Amino acid sequence: MHSTAEENYIKAIYKLSAGGSSAVSTNGLSEVLETKPASVSDMLRKLSAKDLVHYEKYRGVLLTEEGKRVALKIIRKHRLWETFLVQKLHFSWDEVHEVAEQMEHVKSELLTQRLDEFLGHPRVDPHGDPIPTENGELRQVQQRALASLEVQQEGVVSRVKDSQPSFLQYLNRVGIQIGSHLQVLDKIAYDNSLEIQIDKNKSVILSSDVLEKIFVIYP
Ligand SMILES: [Zn+2]
Numbered sequence: 182m183h184s185t186a187e188e189n190y191i192k193a194i195y196k197l198s199a200g201g202s203s204a205v206s207t208n209g210l211s212e213v214l215e216t217k218p219a220s221v222s223d224m225l226r227k228l229s230a231k232d233l234v235h236y237e238k239y240r241g242v243l244l245t246e247e248g249k250r251v252a253l254k255i256i257r258k259h260r261l262w263e264t265f266l267v268q269k270l271h272f273s274w275d276e277v278h279e280v281a282e283q284m285e286h287v288k289s290e291l292l293t294q295r296l297d298e299f300l301g302h303p304r305v306d307p308h309g310d311p312i313p314t315e316n317g318e319l320r321q322v323q324q325r326a327l328a329s330l331e332v333q334q335e336g337v338v339s340r341v342k343d344s345q346p347s348f349l350q351y352l353n354r355v356g357i358q359i360g361s362h363l364q365v366l367d368k369i370a371y372d373n374s375l376e377i378q379i380d381k382n383k384s385v386i387l388s389s390d391v392l393e394k395i396f397v398i399y400p
Contacts, residue, residue: 187231191248197209201252265296309338341359362380
């Protein structure tokens with residue numbers, strides 16, 4: 182059994198290490214978790230004693246296989262709850278992340294299993310991120326950043342890389358959501374922004390910053 186704080190560390194290490202493949206520095210962690218490096222080191226020693234991480238002082242920290250398993254479980258719960266909140270309780274996609282941050286720590290395995298069944302085993306969450314399976318597998322879908330599309334190319338929004346409310350509210354405002362059909366009408370060479378037509382209807386100009394955070398698959 183792991184505490185909420187321990188789970189948040191494991192999740193942060195998983196995310197910073199791009200899925201557990203590279204070592205993460207104590208400083209990086211202390212920045213993301215807004216905690217003093219000394220407390221980060223204390224926690225890492227604790228997690229290391231539980232065999233969840235490999236930790237060497239000046240080398241950074243890596244998740245063990247068990248650590249990765251725990252991380253994927255937390256992410257699975259987080260994404261299932263986000264899906265539930267949007268589909269069943271009619272939250273909008275910019276409101277669910279904070280709530281899911283709390284729900285992801287509920288321990289009952291049976292609850293997670295029933296939730297998954299109730300939702301019909303969804304493959305992606307409301308932001309288009311893949312939901313790990315019960316066995317901890319992540320199914321990746323081939324997708325590309327909207328920024329990489331050329332003029333005339335089109336795609337369907339499959340994922341957004343930022344779940345901050347301010348970004349999602351911005352997308353609500355311009356009318357983009359998961360499943361929106363987008364076509365590039367023009368590229369503005371000055372700053373690499375693109376003029377995008379949404380659902381064969383209105384068009385908007387998106388900055389390269391926004392274009393990097395939206396992913397599409399071909400229709
Ligand atoms: Zn979230």
